[in-house]
Amino acid sequence: MQNKLVLENVKGTRDTHPEEMLIKEEIINKINKIFKSYGFVPLATPALEKYELLASKSAGGSDIDKETYNFEISGRKLALKYDQTVPLSRYIGMNSHLTLPFKRYQYDRSWRYGDIGPGRYREFYQFDIDIVGSSSMIAEAEILSAIVDVMKELGIKGFKIRVSNRKLLDEIVLKTGIKKINNKDIFRAIDKLEKIGEECVINELEKIGLTKTISKEILKYINLRGKPEKVLVELEKNFKETKGYAELKELADYAEHFGIIKYLDYDISIARGLDYYTGPVFETNVEELNLGSICSGGRYDNMIGMFSGKAIPATGISLGIDRIIDTMKRLNLIKERKTATQIMVCTVKNELLKESIKISKELRENGFNVEVDLMNKSLKNQIKYADKQCIQKIIIIGEKELAENKITIRNLETSKEKTVLKQKLLEELRI
Amino acid sequence: MQNKLVLENVKGTRDTHPEEMLIKEEIINKINKIFKSYGFVPLATPALEKYELLASKSAGGSDIDKETYNFEISGRKLALKYDQTVPLSRYIGMNSHLTLPFKRYQYDRSWRYGDIGPGRYREFYQFDIDIVGSSSMIAEAEILSAIVDVMKELGIKGFKIRVSNRKLLDEIVLKTGIKKINNKDIFRAIDKLEKIGEECVINELEKIGLTKTISKEILKYINLRGKPEKVLVELEKNFKETKGYAELKELADYAEHFGIIKYLDYDISIARGLDYYTGPVFETNVEELNLGSICSGGRYDNMIGMFSGKAIPATGISLGIDRIIDTMKRLNLIKERKTATQIMVCTVKNELLKESIKISKELRENGFNVEVDLMNKSLKNQIKYADKQCIQKIIIIGEKELAENKITIRNLETSKEKTVLKQKLLEELRI
Numbered sequence: 001m002q003n004k005l006v007l008e009n010v011k012g013t014r015d016t017h018p019e020e021m022l023i024k025e026e027i028i029n030k031i032n033k034i035f036k037s038y039g040f041v042p043l044a045t046p047a048l049e050k051y052e053l054l055a056s057k058s059a060g061g062s063d064i065d066k067e068t069y070n071f072e073i074s075g076r077k078l079a080l081k082y083d084q085t086v087p088l089s090r091y092i093g094m095n096s097h098l099t100l101p102f103k104r105y106q107y108d109r110s111w112r113y114g115d116i117g118p119g120r121y122r123e124f125y126q127f128d129i130d131i132v133g134s135s136s137m138i139a140e141a142e143i144l145s146a147i148v149d150v151m152k153e154l155g156i157k158g159f160k161i162r163v164s165n166r167k168l169l170d171e172i173v174l175k176t177g178i179k180k181i182n183n184k185d186i187f188r189a190i191d192k193l194e195k196i197g198e199e200c201v202i203n204e205l206e207k208i209g210l211t212k213t214i215s216k217e218i219l220k221y222i223n224l225r226g227k228p229e230k231v232l233v234e235l236e237k238n239f240k241e242t243k244g245y246a247e248l249k250e251l252a253d254y255a256e257h258f259g260i261i262k263y264l265d266y267d268i269s270i271a272r273g274l275d276y277y278t279g280p281v282f283e284t285n286v287e288e289l290n291l292g293s294i295c296s297g298g299r300y301d302n303m304i305g306m307f308s309g310k311a312i313p314a315t316g317i318s319l320g321i322d323r324i325i326d327t328m329k330r331l332n333l334i335k336e337r338k339t340a341t342q343i344m345v346c347t348v349k350n351e352l353l354k355e356s357i358k359i360s361k362e363l364r365e366n367g368f369n370v371e372v373d374l375m376n377k378s379l380k381n382q383i384k385y386a387d388k389q390c391i392q393k394i395i396i397i398g399e400k401e402l403a404e405n406k407i408t409i410r411n412l413e414t415s416k417e418k419t420v421l422k423q424k425l426l427e428e429l430r431i
Numbered sequence: 432m433q434n435k436l437v438l439e440n441v442k443g444t445r446d447t448h449p450e451e452m453l454i455k456e457e458i459i460n461k462i463n464k465i466f467k468s469y470g471f472v473p474l475a476t477p478a479l480e481k482y483e484l485l486a487s488k489s490a491g492g493s494d495i496d497k498e499t500y501n502f503e504i505s506g507r508k509l510a511l512k513y514d515q516t517v518p519l520s521r522y523i524g525m526n527s528h529l530t531l532p533f534k535r536y537q538y539d540r541s542w543r544y545g546d547i548g549p550g551r552y553r554e555f556y557q558f559d560i561d562i563v564g565s566s567s568m569i570a571e572a573e574i575l576s577a578i579v580d581v582m583k584e585l586g587i588k589g590f591k592i593r594v595s596n597r598k599l600l601d602e603i604v605l606k607t608g609i610k611k612i613n614n615k616d617i618f619r620a621i622d623k624l625e626k627i628g629e630e631c632v633i634n635e636l637e638k639i640g641l642t643k644t645i646s647k648e649i650l651k652y653i654n655l656r657g658k659p660e661k662v663l664v665e666l667e668k669n670f671k672e673t674k675g676y677a678e679l680k681e682l683a684d685y686a687e688h689f690g691i692i693k694y695l696d697y698d699i700s701i702a703r704g705l706d707y708y709t710g711p712v713f714e715t716n717v718e719e720l721n722l723g724s725i726c727s728g729g730r731y732d733n734m735i736g737m738f739s740g741k742a743i744p745a746t747g748i749s750l751g752i753d754r755i756i757d758t759m760k761r762l763n764l765i766k767e768r769k770t771a772t773q774i775m776v777c778t779v780k781n782e783l784l785k786e787s788i789k790i791s792k793e794l795r796e797n798g799f800n801v802e803v804d805l806m807n808k809s810l811k812n813q814i815k816y817a818d819k820q821c822i823q824k825i826i827i828i829g830e831k832e833l834a835e836n837k838i839t840i841r842n843l844e845t846s847k848e849k850t851v852l853k854q855k856l857l858e859e860l861r862i
């Protein structure tokens with residue numbers, strides 16, 4: 001005999017309920033539209049990739065063994081992708097005929113087999129945008145301009161895109177004369193600044209071999225934050241001849257042209273944990289909320305080349321859709337709905353179902369979302385169902401009214417009711 | 432040293448290129464809209480499920496071991512879902528508060544570890560619609576009505592929805608007096624009728640223990656096909672008192688009300704391979720093409736109850752999106768595009784980029800999809816790029832024209848060019 005099956009989600013995964021999906025669909029459509037307006041095209045890559053690709057030195061390295069869902073099947077080791085960037089790099093490598101710049105958007109799942117917690121899942125959705133082929137800072141400016149458009153379209157105010165630069169961070173470390181320490185270890189410590197505070201970062205840096213004096217000198221620059229113009233003036237004093245400074249300067253100029261400079265904060269403390277970044281890096285925060293970044297990314301000029309054998313620059317950003325929805329909820333920008341149905345056509349008795357189907361069809365053809373009873377319910381229970389689903393209006397079809405060519409409309413929100421001639425129905429509903 | 436990585440997709444999976452994704456996105460949006468107009472709501476369930484759920488007797492049974500991607504991780508056996516129906520049934524079981532009927536649509540991937548071939552992948556996409564909670568044939572009629580709307584919206588003509596009924600098939604077998612043979616084995620043989628022909632089916636039936644005479648008697652009914660009215664007249668002679676006949680009769684009545692009867696063919700040979708069907712089953716074919724069914728499904732009144740311990744009827748259909756796209760291509764209903772970009776703003780020299788960014792911004796605000804050069808290309812190469820991408824119009828910004836507050840528009844399809852005042856630009860583009 002079969003044991004009773006416990007119905008549950010796999011740990012770290014979840015169902016997205018209709019209420020949330022209705023919102024998500026709307027948001028994704030808006031974001032799609034904006035990226036299309038900049039010439040981005042959609043792409044889909046499979047969930048499964050060869051493990052050796054995801055674990056290659058150019059991608060996640062062998063560290064990913066414990067952090068991915070991976071398994072062997074018929075002698076082949078496969079894994080579920082942990083991001084959209086490595087598959088994109090593979091795609092570019094496999095399709096050398098692509099016209100550059102290749103600008104693509106992709107809304108998809110990723111999987112990471114890591115710790116779970118509030119808002120932290122093992123299966124999660126991201127909306128990724130990347131520009132492949134351009135080394136100019138206009139690519140970054142265009143991506144950030146599109147992000148600003150998305151925020152505006154979604155009604156999110158009070159956000160700042162915080163920009164730093166990996167080259168500049170390298171140059172800051174170089175200036176202190178440190179050698180033999182892997183800059184990436186330093187950046188990983190710096191990346192925690194906001195989370196753990198200055199003192200803890202200095203302790204972490206001490207552990208990897210930096211003296212307090214040097215750490216403090218580094219942190220002097222790291223702590224620079226403010227309007228691009230202001231931060232650039234400070235950086236000019238010591239880094240004028242560096243590539244990192246030049247990129248931040250060029251990006252500010254383009255951002256000015258795109259009309260988005262006021263949404264940018266130059267914040268040198270942004271380092272981003274991932275190893276593969278090579279230039280500007282971004283995080284986006286809504287200032288009044290303490291939610292972490294909702295859009296993050298940066299330039300990665302070396303990764304694609306390591307796969308394809310041909311150096312191809314690239315930059316991109318990832319929108320954390322669940323966090324964006326969370327942000328919008330906290331800012332009261334979302335009205336939750338159980339359904340998109342606007343009208344329920346009810347019948348006084350079941351024999352009138354034919355008539356209700358006919359009317360529902362006509363209403364659909366005129367752009368309304370309409371339901372009819374599918375369960376042979378009494379009128380009372382039909383109305384109860386409509387009420388539970390928060391359907392705003394019902395139409396009641398009664399025998400007597402029908403004989404007079406009439407129909408009743410009731411607004412369940414206001415409880416107002418009106419009986420009108422059938423041919424006036426559409427007109428009435430549009431009021 | 433790392434070996435050179437071979438860049439390739441996991442066997443049986445593929446990338447969906449932008450050209451195809453642009454089409455897919457458009458189609459999915461249209462289908463979403465139609466199902467919303469009938470009161471369906473979206474749902475998402477994870478890719479991973481507990482293996483014991485997918486392999487439970489109520490779902491796929493232990494046969495699925497070889498047909499799914501499954502693996503153990505930290506002592507738990509997981510699998511990638513092979514359809515959307517089993518996860519839906521789990522969802523219903525876990526959410527007993529749901530208002531019935533629960534009508535949901537879901538566009539998602541599934542994975543089957545089986546044979547691959549042309550158009551046959553191990554990772555594939557389906558658009559599923561189900562109505563949970565109604566045992567009335569109006570549920571079937573509504574689903575088929577929505578399918579008809581989808582076909583109309585996509586411009587697909589000459590399709591027929593072929594309808595049979597599992598109860599009727601049981602009754603046909605019962606009539607022959609056969610016992611001790613699993614009906615499901617018989618149906619699996621019958622399901623191949625179209626593919627392998629009558630003689631081969633009779634051979635297959637002989638193998639499982641049916642005499643030729645009995646097989647031929649079964650096939651007499653199985654071969655009934657035609658307008659619902661005509662087939663019902665034939666069935667009435669021998670099956671008038673059966674549930675299967677009653678359901679087909681009721682469905683035809685509702686289909687009449689929904690105005691979709693002319694799109695239905697009653698075709699008793701449709702058996703559907705899956706074990707879990709209990710009532711009407713459907714397949715949809717475009718008659719002039721020999722492509723197999725593009726929308727298939729049926730009623731499964733027992734499955735959800737086996738999970739949730741509470742009997743809940745359900746019916747649904749699955750749209751094979753890739754086959755639908757294939758159908759539309761063959762019917763010349765699709766114009767492939769490389770991009771959704773309508774206009775490229777080009778500059779005679781790089782110093783004018785500021786101006787081109789400004790104009791592109793204005794055009795975007797007015798609803799156009801616009802690109803600017805991101806790669807510091809010469810005008811010639813900018814035009815070459817636009818041409819390669821099949822962008823219809825370009826705008827050329829030159830120093831001389833700009834000084835006169837003018838701008839040049841060129842149609843790359845017709846090669847016609849026009850220089851207009853900047854303030855006339857929008858007006859000109861809208862022509």
